[in-house]
Amino acid sequence: MTAVDPALKATSTTCPYCGVGCGVLATPDGSGGAAISGDPSHPANLGRLCSKGSALGETLGLEDRLLYPMIRCSSGAMEQIAWSDALDHVAHRFAHIVARDGPGAVAFYLSGQLLTEDYYVANKLMKGFIGSANVDTNSRLCMASSVAGHRRAFGADTVPGLYEDLDQADLLILVGSNAAWCHPVLYQRMIANKQRRGARMVVIDPRKTDTSEDADLFLGVKPGSDTALFSGLLVYLADNELIDRDYIARYTAGFDEALVRARAIAGSVAATALATGLSEQDVAAFFQMFAATPRVVTLYSQGVNQSAQGTDKVNAILNCHLATGRIGKIGASPFSLTGQPNAMGGREVGGLANQLAAHMNFTPPDIDRVRRFWKAPRIATHEGLKAVQMFEAIGRGEIKALWVMGTNPAVSLPDADAARDALKKLELLVISENVLSNDTVGAGAHVLLPALAWGEKSGTVTNSERRISRQRAFLAAPGEARPDWWIIGEVAKRLGFGAAFDYKSAAAIFREHAALSSFENNGSRDFDIGALSSVSDEGFDGMSPILWPFRFGDIEPSERFFSGGDFFTNDRKGRFVAPERPVLRTETHEGRPLRLNTGRIRDQWHTMTRTGMSPRLGAHLPEPFIEVHPDDAARYGLADGSFARVTTDHGQCTLRVVVSPRQQRGMLFAPIHWSEANSSSARVGSLVAPFTDPFSGQPEAKATPASIAPYEYVFCGFVLSRKPLKLPDHAWWARATVNGGLGYLIADNADLKGWSSWLRSVAGEELAEYSDFGGGVYRAASFAGDAIETCLFLGPARDAGDWGIVKELFAAGPLADDQRRMLLSGKPAQGLASTGPVVCACFGVGRTTICDAIAAGSRSAAEIGLKLKAGTNCGSCIPELKRLIAQSGTDHDHGKLVAAS
Missing domain, CATH: 1.10.10.1100 (BFD-like [2Fe-2S]-binding domain)
Incomplete structure (x- = not known):
């Protein structure tokens, strides 16, 4: 626990991880760190934090920070330059490329890590003033299918439910969501509902995740069959007169067509069972539970969205709620669980290439409305390129300049090797970041612009239930780091648009954003926070978490949508959408007999640029792995704890094998978090096929055909060091932060004597060593004073030494003589026992x-x-x-x- 000066006050802010949007109390320690706790007054979490949020205090260090603008010089090296020079260069190069090749030759790629004010200014510059809609976001990779599904059904990207519905529902259905790991604060609300009120839970997922442990019914569907399951449910409800015909008649359109299509996809319990790979008994049980429970919330996440049929999956779910009128009511709604802290805020300001700001679209009236409000000289008049399309266009040489803000597409995009290669072709790659190095920076950045990090930023974010919260700075800006909105605004001024970008504060941007939301609205658009458009700077600083919409004249914001119809379509009726028959874009075959599913693990976040700084977050699952069913492990000669090479048509990775009956036969699962910066062969994004949903543009990340084969290493072990190390090229390794420094878990087939030479090259000649080269064992350590400076343990398979115990000795500082003697013996030191993973x-x-x-x-x-x-x-x-x-x-x-x- 960080020591806190009693004179220092806690700052109320918002967690920078998932879309739950938890309130955080951060109390600076006066030395660049802070004590972190949950904010008991914040309605999203009521004081609870997950493991990642609890460890935020461990991620505030400046060791890997980008602190000054940098530019690539003629030698290829990055050199520090003045802000004015960096901004002049970016503006000059953008202006030159636009003048030569047109506005379609430039693009922005944004992030759900940005604050709403940053997002707003970036979109305004590109869409309103440069004149291109080539501005998209990494949110395209996680919730674009929900956006598309909402717009098709509701006429707007509207989330109708609230978190309190999780407390009041009698049936909670989780589809493609491992909420126990990815949204644990909300999941604990669901568990509390089960314990307090007896709510039941259904989990629908190809993998038996930790979320399924508390399920009353687990449905292990075949990949891609969610549409069939919910189409079958719609047919069951209609055939048994369990629909709300009054709601359908008064408030909706398209029911009959959707029902006909649903019958063609899954016309009976038996047909649904066949299409989904489930038993008829389980399908019937699920249908009966849904039908018999008025208060039902269906929560869906990446397993639904990250699909080439993601939008149809979303609409198949929404159809069932519309058919029963279970929408916008207490304890009854569909609910999209977003993955990033400000994915919703980005959607509000038009952060997606197919949207304009304030939930407006590329229709002539909306284009004209935004043009007039912004006084925009050359507003974009058609949709831009979505993320995967954007990087394909870069690869073809059609986009010449790209500005990446706060994300790492060289790791996170599908077919990530192709994305990385595309970045190298750009005439201009500008990156606004707070980390000095990541895979995208390494792909050939020309200009690096130091942005503020969490703890230094001030602005707003919007969570999954439409609640706008303040993110407040509690640390001073380090070096020359600046807010993203300021950086964008300074480039805009140099492009000649100064009057429209003369912002003095995040509060000023927020007021303009709020005013646009209500401009010529009159209830015709869902997103409206006009009541906040005149908030003072002091009012903005003190603003409490608040739901939207909050229209002019409202005393309090409205909370629910659609319980009495009033959708945002032209006729104000909700739309049933008839989904297509679900067909996976790629088929398995003899050379690729398995399907690769990718996703998150409990204690890591995206590409680990933040969570990777925390020793305790790296201690649960410190290595990249591939999860395999026991039958497949036996078939392909894999053993638990061994290594395997996973190959697709796009790339290959070498990963530690985890054999688990919780994995479906014929399926593989690998986490997405490891990058080239923290592993040697685990960029899982490089394996994923770049197929996208035709409506949302969201890529399929759950069903890439793959093959797997054992890969043997003679030696395994680890290195601990006080500083970063360059490991030999022939080694397999994965890096984790440990108390006192860095740890590298390693495997190799090289001669142990070569490792001894390598260690001397990085640690010096003064080593304490134990070697049994004939037995395949080598252990060595260098010391600074009596503390371990660097140590290397290698041995056959798992016989290299106890990683947990040596980590404790490494963190302990000066060692007693007996501890130093025992260190290399392979035996526990007196009084030390491993606590295990x-x-x-x-x-x-x-x-x-x-x-x-x-x-x-x-x-x-x-x-x-x-x-x-x-x-x-x-x-x-x-x-x-x-x-x-x-x-x-x-x-x-x-x-x-x-x-x-």
């Missing part, structure tokens, strides 16, 4: 410690929590605690339990 990241509790508590009589997650605190903060480790308890019931040998866990 971390299970509870919030409190750093390891598996061995938990297994000891179970062996001592703790028979529930609650009892373990009372004894160890594990599971008592965000609760995302509770499913793993339950599995360890269940395992202990069938294996009474505690030693075996610890080894197996």
Whole structure:
């Protein structure tokens, strides 16, 4: 826990991770750090934080920060330059390319990490003044299908439900959502509802994730079959007269056509079972639960959205809620769980290439309205290129200049190798970032512009329930870092648009954004925060979290949409959308017999530029892995803990094997977080096919045909160092931050003597060593004073030494003589025992410690929590605690339990 000066005050701000939008209290420690806690007054989380939010204080260091503008010089090296020179260069090059090739030759690629004010200014510059709609965002990769589905059904990108519905629902359906790991604060609200009110839970997912542990019904559907499942549900509801015909007649259109199409896709329980790979009994049980429960919330996330049929999946879900009138009511709504802290704010200001600001579209009336409000000289008149299309255009040489803000597309885009190669072709690659290096920077950035990081930013974000919250600065800006909106505005001024971009504060931008939302609105558009358009600077600083819409004249904001119709289509009726028959874009075949599914893990975020700084967040799953069903493991000769090479038509990765019956046969799962900066062969985005949904442009990230084969390494082990190291090119490695420095988990087939030479080259000749080259064992360490400076442990398979114990010694500082002697022996030092891999990241509790508590009589997650605190903060480790308890019931040998866990 960070020591806090009592004289320092807590700042109320908002977490920078997922779309839950948790309130955070940050109390600076006066030395560049801060103590972090949940804000009990914030309605999104009421004081609770997940493991990532709880560890925010560990991510505030400046070690890897970009602190000054930099430009690539003729030698290829990056050199520091003055802000004025950097901005002049960017503006001059953009102006030159636009004059030569037209506005379609330039583009912005933005991020859900930006604040709404940053997003607003970027969109205004590109769409209103440069005259191109080539401005898209990494939110295209996570929620664009929800946007498209909402617009088709509702006439606007409107989320009708609220978080309080999770407390009041009697049935919670999670589709393609591992909320226990990805939205744990909301998931704990659902679990509390189960415990308090007896709500039931259905989980629909090809993988049996931790979210399924508490499900009353788990439906392990075939990949891509969500549309068939909900089409079958619609048919069942209609055939059994379980629809709300009055709601349909008064408030909707298109029901009959949608029902005909649904019958063609899945016309019966039996047909639905066949299409989804489920049993008829489970399908019937799900249909009956939905039909019999008026208060039902269907929550969907990346498993639905990240699909080449994602928009149809969304509309198949929305159809069932429209047909039963279960929308916009307490405890009854469809609900999209967004992945980023400000994906919603970006949508509000037109952050997607196919939208204009304030939820307006590329229609002649909306184009003219925004043009007049902005006094925009050359407003874009048609949609721009969506993310995947944008990078394909860069690869073809059609886009010459790109400005990337706060994201890492060289890792996160599908077919990431092609995306990285495309970046190298640009005449101008400008990157606004707060990290000095990532894969996108390494792809050939010409200009780096230092942006503020979380803790230094001030502005607003909007969460998944339409709640606008303030993000407030509690740390001073380091070096010459500046707000993104200021950087964009300064370039705009140099392009000749100074009068429209003369902003003095984030509050001024917010007022303009709010005024545009109400401009010529009169209730015709869903997004309207006109009541906030005259907020003072002081009022903005003190603004409490607030829902939209909040129209002129409203005393309080409205909370719900559509319970009484009044949609945002031309006739104000909701639309049933008839989905196409679901067909996966690619087929497996003999050379690619499996399907690769990608996603997130519990304690990491995107490409780890922030979470990778936290020792405890890296301790749960420190290595990139591939999850395989036992039958597939046996078929392809894979063993748990070994390595495998995964190959698709787009790339290959080498990953640690995890054999798990929770994985579906014929499917593989790999996490997305490792990049070239923190691993040698785990850029999973390079494996993913660049197929996109025809309506949303969102890429398919869940079903790429793949093959897998064992890959053997003779040696495994680890390196610990106080500073970053360049490991030998022949090694497999994955990097994690540890207390006191960095850890590298490694595997290799090279001669151990070569490793000894390498260590001397980075650590010096004064080494304490233990070598048994014949037995395949090498351990060595260098010291600064009595503390470990660098150490290397290598051995056959898992016999390299205890990573957990050596990490403790590394972090301990000066070692006693007996500890130094025991360090290289391979035996535990006196009084030290490994706590095992971390299970509870919030409190750093390891598996061995938990297994000891179970062996001592703790028979529930609650009892373990009372004894160890594990599971008592965000609760995302509770499913793993339950599995360890269940395992202990069938294996009474505690030693075996610890080894197996």
